[in-house]
Amino acid sequence: VSLIHINILIAFTISLTGLLIYRSHLISALLCLEGITLSLFILAALTILNSHFTLASMIPIILLVFAAREAAIGLALLVIISNTYGTDYVQNFNLLQC
Amino acid sequence: MNLFTSSILLTLFMLTTPIMASSTNFYKSNKYQHYVKNMTLLAFIISLIPTTMFIHTNQETLISNWHWITIHTLKLSLSFKMDYFSLMFMPVALFITWSIMEFSIWYMHSDPNINQFFKYLLIFLITMLILTTANNLFQLFIGWEGVGIMSFLLIGWWFGRSDANTAALQAILYNRIGDIGFLLSMTWFLSNMNTWDLQQIFMLDQNSSNIPLMGLTPAAAGKSAQFGLHPWLPSAMEGPTPVSALLHSSTMVVAGIFLLIRFYPLMENNKPVQTMVLSLGALTTLFTAICALTQNDIKKIIAFSTSSQLGLMMVTIGLNQPHLAFLHICTHAFFKAMLFLCSGSIIHNLNNEQDIRKMGGLYKILPFTTTALITGCLALTGMPFLTGFYSKDLIIEAATSSYTNAWALLLTLIATSLTAIYSTRIISLTLLEQPRFPPLMSINETNPLLINPIKRLLIGSIFAGFILSNNMPPMTTPLMTMPLHLKLTALMMTILGFILAFEINTYSKNLKYPHPSNATNFSTLLGYFPTIMHRLPPHLVLTMSQKLATSMLDLTWTEAILPKTTAYIQLKASLLTSNQKGLIKLYFLSFLITMTLTLLSFNYLE
Numbered sequence: 001v002s003l004i005h006i007n008i009l010i011a012f013t014i015s016l017t018g019l020l021i022y023r024s025h026l027i028s029a030l031l032c033l034e035g036i037t038l039s040l041f042i043l044a045a046l047t048i049l050n051s052h053f054t055l056a057s058m059i060p061i062i063l064l065v066f067a068a069r070e071a072a073i074g075l076a077l078l079v080i081i082s083n084t085y086g087t088d089y090v091q092n093f094n095l096l097q098c
Numbered sequence: 099m100n101l102f103t104s105s106i107l108l109t110l111f112m113l114t115t116p117i118m119a120s121s122t123n124f125y126k127s128n129k130y131q132h133y134v135k136n137m138t139l140l141a142f143i144i145s146l147i148p149t150t151m152f153i154h155t156n157q158e159t160l161i162s163n164w165h166w167i168t169i170h171t172l173k174l175s176l177s178f179k180m181d182y183f184s185l186m187f188m189p190v191a192l193f194i195t196w197s198i199m200e201f202s203i204w205y206m207h208s209d210p211n212i213n214q215f216f217k218y219l220l221i222f223l224i225t226m227l228i229l230t231t232a233n234n235l236f237q238l239f240i241g242w243e244g245v246g247i248m249s250f251l252l253i254g255w256w257f258g259r260s261d262a263n264t265a266a267l268q269a270i271l272y273n274r275i276g277d278i279g280f281l282l283s284m285t286w287f288l289s290n291m292n293t294w295d296l297q298q299i300f301m302l303d304q305n306s307s308n309i310p311l312m313g314l315t316p317a318a319a320g321k322s323a324q325f326g327l328h329p330w331l332p333s334a335m336e337g338p339t340p341v342s343a344l345l346h347s348s349t350m351v352v353a354g355i356f357l358l359i360r361f362y363p364l365m366e367n368n369k370p371v372q373t374m375v376l377s378l379g380a381l382t383t384l385f386t387a388i389c390a391l392t393q394n395d396i397k398k399i400i401a402f403s404t405s406s407q408l409g410l411m412m413v414t415i416g417l418n419q420p421h422l423a424f425l426h427i428c429t430h431a432f433f434k435a436m437l438f439l440c441s442g443s444i445i446h447n448l449n450n451e452q453d454i455r456k457m458g459g460l461y462k463i464l465p466f467t468t469t470a471l472i473t474g475c476l477a478l479t480g481m482p483f484l485t486g487f488y489s490k491d492l493i494i495e496a497a498t499s500s501y502t503n504a505w506a507l508l509l510t511l512i513a514t515s516l517t518a519i520y521s522t523r524i525i526s527l528t529l530l531e532q533p534r535f536p537p538l539m540s541i542n543e544t545n546p547l548l549i550n551p552i553k554r555l556l557i558g559s560i561f562a563g564f565i566l567s568n569n570m571p572p573m574t575t576p577l578m579t580m581p582l583h584l585k586l587t588a589l590m591m592t593i594l595g596f597i598l599a600f601e602i603n604t605y606s607k608n609l610k611y612p613h614p615s616n617a618t619n620f621s622t623l624l625g626y627f628p629t630i631m632h633r634l635p636p637h638l639v640l641t642m643s644q645k646l647a648t649s650m651l652d653l654t655w656t657e658a659i660l661p662k663t664t665a666y667i668q669l670k671a672s673l674l675t676s677n678q679k680g681l682i683k684l685y686f687l688s689f690l691i692t693m694t695l696t697l698l699s700f701n702y703l704e
């Protein structure tokens with residue numbers, strides 16, 4: 001409802017769009033993924049602090065843990081792709097099929 | 099206050115002086131060799147003083163001067179035990195080393211590193227003396243390892259030759275296997291008697307001394323080339339002849355026997371170990387005598403002869419006669435060193451030819467060497483009243499008239515006759531008949547550096563037995579009476595061997611050379627022992643370790659079971675269950691368009 005909420009929702013939408021539309025590098029998708037998780041985290045934290053809903057104040061922390069794991073896995077995939085292809089251009093992805 | 103302790107310490111110190119002089123400029127001059135030789139001569143003369151005092155008054159000494167370290171209750175100090183064995187051995191060893199050094203001035207004359215050679219010989223002599231005069235096992239071990247190291251350096255003297263390197267490594271490995279037994283005994287002595295001093299070991303009469311003696315026996319077997327640990331000795335003939343004469347005939351190989359002799363108070367109460375030593379010695383003496391019969395390298399024949407005599411010494415220890423074994427050590431040193439020096443003279447004069455099939459007719463050309471060689475061979479076989487007689491005949495008499503294992507006795511007697519046979523082989527193939535070497539050889543033996551050592555050792559070979567056995571104080575009751583046929587056993591076996599050898603020699607001289615029979619192959623290839631044992635166990639061990647450690651543990655258990663299997667299963671499963679084509683941008687775009695259309699339609703359609 002409030003402007004801050006809309007601000008964060010717009011940030012979320014922009015990151016989502018960036019995740020779904022990326023040109024050539026895989027790492028930009030991962031970066032947008034980070035943006036998504038960040039905006040979600042700030043949305044959740046603000047709402048909970050605003051409504052003094054103390055019982056749910058562990059939700060942002062758990063969210064942060066999962067975001068970190070996700071980033072790590074994404075980077076591991078990036079490293080493997082970079083090992084096999086040398087770059088992370090997405091046009092290479094369907095070249096080597098098994 | 100007499101000269102005893104001072105003479106001993108002076109002897110030992112004098113021998114270290116040329117080594118200390120090796121860092122100066124004197125080391126590079128030509129006089130260094132004569133200096134070393136003279137030092138050994140002086141050490142010999144000075145060491146005669148304590149020996150004479152011992153013979154006269156039976157005075158033994160224990161010199162314990164420097165307390166090195168005390169670890170808990172173990173006190174280690176630098177102590178020298180001058181008793182019957184070490185006092186008798188020192189002059190003999192120094193005399194022989196003096197003669198060998200004089201010989202090697204002539205033999206190694208053209209070698210550029212001759213000064214280093216002399217330094218190595220001297221370090222070897224010092225470590226051998228440390229071994230014989232050691233009072234505690236730690237010092238003995240220092241000497242033990244020292245002679246092993248010097249043997250390695252001297253066998254591999256011509257290290258450009260790969261055979262010499264292999265032989266040196268072989269010597270070290272076989273000695274090391276024996277050292278395991280030595281360390282076992284040292285540990286047992288440390289944990290059960292709390293000491294490494296010989297006095298305390300002999301004082302504390304333990305119930306069963308099986309374990310340390312079982313440990314000392316492989317140590318002696320490794321150092322003295324008994325059966326099972328013997329191939330290094332014939333391979334050690336890759337070294338120069340002075341090395342073979344010093345190390346592998348007189349001094350180093352008797353170190354193992356000397357160790358067992360030192361421990362005779364423990365051995366005389368332990369029948370099983372005596373029997374083991376007896377059997378091992380009998381087996382060794384026969385096996386190496388068989389191997390010596392068909393060798394073609396003169397140095398290898400003499401090496402096997404040494405090995406056979408060492409087996410005989412082991413037999414003597416097994417008969418509970420350590421003093422006879424020691425007498426045999428001293429007398430054997432003389433004629434064996436002389437045999438090696440004669441072979442060195444022959445080899446050098448024939449332009450480094452060592453194969454006896456290419457020698458012959460040296461009887462008239464090298465008269466002095468011929469004399470020495472024949473005398474040495476006769477002393478070796480135990481010709482009455484030469485040196486070998488005084489020890490070897492006594493050993494055979496003791497063997498035949500003691501309550502002992504008949505099999506071991508039989509083997510020893512057969513080996514005695516084989517000794518005569520291969521001695522005849524050496525003499526007839528190198529000295530007699532027509533020459534088989536190329537005609538243009540400049541053969542002379544006029545150099546006094548060659549003649550004088552052989553002359554000295556010749557006099558020693560003839561008289562030393564008499565002198566030693568008349569001057570050595572008897573420590574055991576000698577054997578007084580025995581039946582006539584037992585007394586003549588050794589002589590009969592030797593004469594039998596000679597007759598057999600001469601017969602075979604005469605009737606096979608003019609025939610066509612036969613293909614070697616199976617028995618000849620067995621004997622020439624040393625009973626197939628090196629062929630089998632040097633290849634099969636290492637191959638098996640390495641294959642087993644490759645299968646177990648690399649293939650099984652590393653590759654399979656820690657690499658292929660979980661990680662690679664998981665990856666493989668995942669890959670197969672994902673390929674099986676998915677039919678995607680990896681067009682990521684298309685998928686993302688379609689997702690985005692779907693989301694946008696949904697949001698728009700839900701916004702405008704209420």
